[in-house]
Amino acid sequence: MEYTIQKLASLAGVSTRTLRYYDEIGILKPARINSSGYRIYGQAEVNRLQQILFYRELGVGLDSIKDIVTAPTFDGAKALREHREKLLEKKEQLDLLIANVDKTIALTEGRITMSNKEKFEGFKKKMIEDNEKKYGKEIREKYGKDTVEASNAKVMNMTQEQYEEVTALAEQIHTTLAEAFKTGDPADELAQKAAHLHKQWLSYYWKEYSEEAHAGLAQMYVDDERFTAYYDKKQPGTAIFLRDAIHVYTGLKN
Amino acid sequence: MEYTIQKLASLAGVSTRTLRYYDEIGILKPARINSSGYRIYGQAEVNRLQQILFYRELGVGLDSIKDIVTAPTFDGAKALREHREKLLEKKEQLDLLIANVDKTIALTEGRITMSNKEKFEGFKKKMIEDNEKKYGKEIREKYGKDTVEASNAKVMNMTQEQYEEVTALAEQIHTTLAEAFKTGDPADELAQKAAHLHKQWLSYYWKEYSEEAHAGLAQMYVDDERFTAYYDKKQPGTAIFLRDAIHVYTGLKN
DNA sequence: AATACACCTTTACGCAACGGTAAGGTCAAT
DNA sequence: ATTGACCTTACCGTTGCGTAAAGGTGTATT
Known part of the structure; x- marks a missing residue:
């Protein structure tokens, strides 16, 4: 199965502009360029784009993503396990925010008190x-x-x-x-x-x-x-x- | 309780640059400026910053946030309930991504097959x-x-x-x-x-x-x-x- | 009183990650 | 031949800050 840029963009839910940019910066090159100059993507590019989108979702910058996915030692399976861990951490972070907004709702209803420090729990990044x-x-x-x-x-x-x-x-x-x-x-x-x-x-x-x-x-x-x-x-x-x-x-x- | 810019930044986990920028664009003005020209924030500003950070977490642009929080009809309690709903939706979105990465891990282990469309589930925004x-x-x-x-x-x-x-x-x-x-x-x-x-x-x-x-x-x-x-x-x-x-x-x- | 360090101010350039658009070529259906 | 949808490259614009420069203020120490 081969994809033109619009087909891949639609499949992945990104814009064609994004894919052209990724080509330009070397993070996701097409499999080949056809005789009309069109970018053609294949299965390997689909898989790489998925990895890229996982990293993007986790807030990793494109320069870093490039270093990671283009390294000869890049291990896709290992990366997926790392994504999973990070996504679970992100979910925990979101749970903190949900707990925070619950507490803040209770505060506005006069049921509890809440310190200013508590009001920002969940927003701070874990370091x-x-x-x-x-x-x-x-x-x-x-x-x-x-x-x-x-x-x-x-x-x-x-x-x-x-x-x-x-x-x-x-x-x-x-x-x-x-x-x-x-x-x-x-x-x-x-x-x-x-x-x-x-x-x-x-x-x-x-x-x-x-x-x-x-x-x-x-x-x-x-x-x-x-x-x-x-x-x-x-x-x-x-x-x-x-x-x-x-x-x-x-x-x-x- | 009053806060200088560094104190508020530290409380909320944002940078002083962020707070100066929010002052500049009118989204979070200090309560007063003291005789040295220092920004001084109060409790109302702390509460507004919390709302702003919820909107930021949900990906709302600063122009939109300004329109929302500065409107005379702005209802903080209602906004908190909306944040809660949106955060739960975001969590569901994350669950889709976690399910996606689980399936992709199973795929690499040869236990299942997976279409290319499935590989991008969770990345597309709900419209x-x-x-x-x-x-x-x-x-x-x-x-x-x-x-x-x-x-x-x-x-x-x-x-x-x-x-x-x-x-x-x-x-x-x-x-x-x-x-x-x-x-x-x-x-x-x-x-x-x-x-x-x-x-x-x-x-x-x-x-x-x-x-x-x-x-x-x-x-x-x-x-x-x-x-x-x-x-x-x-x-x-x-x-x-x-x-x-x-x-x-x-x-x-x- | 002098000094030092941490805080504050404003101004301004730089950056990441695209969005959007212009000008023009190609594909495929009519 | 025509038309609409797709493709190309090039380039300006946007958002939300990071970073740094130049200089004032607060506070503790000597």
Whole structure:
């Protein structure tokens, strides 16, 4: 079975403009171009379009979708299972919103009270997963449940904007650290800037900051080889250098 | 309780840029501006922002939201009930997608077969409501269930693009008809164009076109005072004029 | 009083993901 | 040959912000 652009658009419920755009950006090329210059799509393109629409439904940008679906290692079956999980999460999110609107209706009918914070439950995007992945269960066991869960709680209250600030900060730390590393001096101005940025980054996660805790964390970056590996990814020795910079910054040595 | 822009943004899980933009376009103005020029929001603004976020979640554009929430007749409690309904519909839509991905997983495991049409179930937006409102139950009883349900079925298969073409066509019919009416001659070129556009419009709904059916429908526009009222809304006599134009166009008179 | 950091303001450019349109070629039915 | 529906490319417009620059304000600290 072959499809012209209008036939495929109709089948999938998208516009012909969308399909031409997807061709242009390389996310969904036609199987072939016929002698009149018409795009002709086949079964493989139908299947890919379905995958694309799942990703779109989940809010994934087209650049990312392109990277995913055009990778030689792309596993369609695995992707479908991931879609399923994400769709169920999205459904849970919707359930939160429905619960929210139910509560708000009850509020207007005078049956309950409701805090302003409760009024926005369900609207905030879940960002816990990224944080858990970054630290994982190990950090819980080593540094105590309360610290990590307080950190998670703080992330939950982050706005998208703050979250992106955190991400940007993390990148900035890496960049500054890479530059500072070249000086070889942890007391250097750049190294101290990296330590300062790290403190700011921590402030998103920690309820309270202390030099002791900061220095202790820095030491952990060296003691724990997984963290060492993370920081040393591009340049061996970076984790030790960061520890030393933080020790100078905090005026402490463990 | 008063909020600065950052406090409100954090409460609601939106960015400060969003709130400034909403101020700029008049959808959510602050309660007051303090002596430093800072925006200060109050409880009423918190409540309105919640409504706005519900509409956003449902995909309503900001221009439309502005028209709705700033109307003097805006009923917050009623809006909440409408949100609830729409959120439940959205959840059903998500359920269709989840069912779709389940079937597609089963397909990749070789347990079932699946048509290409099935692969896109859940992605298409529901457009049935508009069609039902336009014609209602009356048309079913008068012209038979099969015709209307076939028409509905056809709408279900329309793309969003086609749907908007239909809407644009309807507007074009009215515009052309209004111009043609001024000539007073149903055989005039403009009047014949309106009849032709009407035929094209019908082709979105009818399985098969016939001049007899077209002429019959046109006669109904005059016989049934509700349709007459619809066409005569801006200019009395338009329904009769359209009937006559269609009769000339189809070469038939009932 | 000075300093530093986090907050605030306005202005303005950039971006993603198309929608919509113009100009012109092709297909298929009449 | 004609007509209407389809196809092509190219290009401007739209929405809802993100991001950054330049500069003012608030508050805690020294």
